[in-house]
Amino acid sequence: MKTFVAKEQDVAKKWYVVDAKDRVLGRLATQIAMRLRGKHKPVFATHADTGDFVVVINADKVALTGKKWDKKIYYHHTGYIGGLKQISAKKLLEKKPEDLLRFAVKGMLPKNSLGRRQLNKLKIYVGTDHPHKAQQPEILEI
Numbered sequence: 001m002k003t004f005v006a007k008e009q010d011v012a013k014k015w016y017v018v019d020a021k022d023r024v025l026g027r028l029a030t031q032i033a034m035r036l037r038g039k040h041k042p043v044f045a046t047h048a049d050t051g052d053f054v055v056v057i058n059a060d061k062v063a064l065t066g067k068k069w070d071k072k073i074y075y076h077h078t079g080y081i082g083g084l085k086q087i088s089a090k091k092l093l094e095k096k097p098e099d100l101l102r103f104a105v106k107g108m109l110p111k112n113s114l115g116r117r118q119l120n121k122l123k124i125y126v127g128t129d130h131p132h133k134a135q136q137p138e139i140l141e142i
Contacts, residue, residue: 025063070088
């Protein structure tokens with residue numbers, strides 16, 4: 001008997017909707033990353049993109065525990081000398097609320113081209129409306 005190896009084109013990809021309202025950021029991000037990678041499926045393979053699409057709504061209503069709104073700092077570098085920039089979680093929520101969740105999920109995915117493709121299957125929206133109703137996404141309770 002031969003060993004089954006999953007191929008990306010043979011795996012059926014589903015669409016899920018997740019409501020981020022009053023959900024803790026890290027706990028929500030782990031569940032989303034698991035769905036994007038496909039680790040919940042029996043045909044999971046580390047080398048193939050077997051995951052599903054995830055649509056997140058109400059990204060601006062996500063929760064952080066403790067004093068992380070003020071103490072959690074996100075850094076990025078502009079590429080110029082002395083160009084290290086920082087922003088707190090509270091200011092990032094005001095400026096780009098979808099990036100708060102995107103950065104959390106991105107850190108949980110592989111750091112290669114496969115991880116970048118998996119991150120492209122994550123769709124994050126601030127309100128309750130999203131343009132993916134034609135895909136008939138299932139509601140995912142986390």
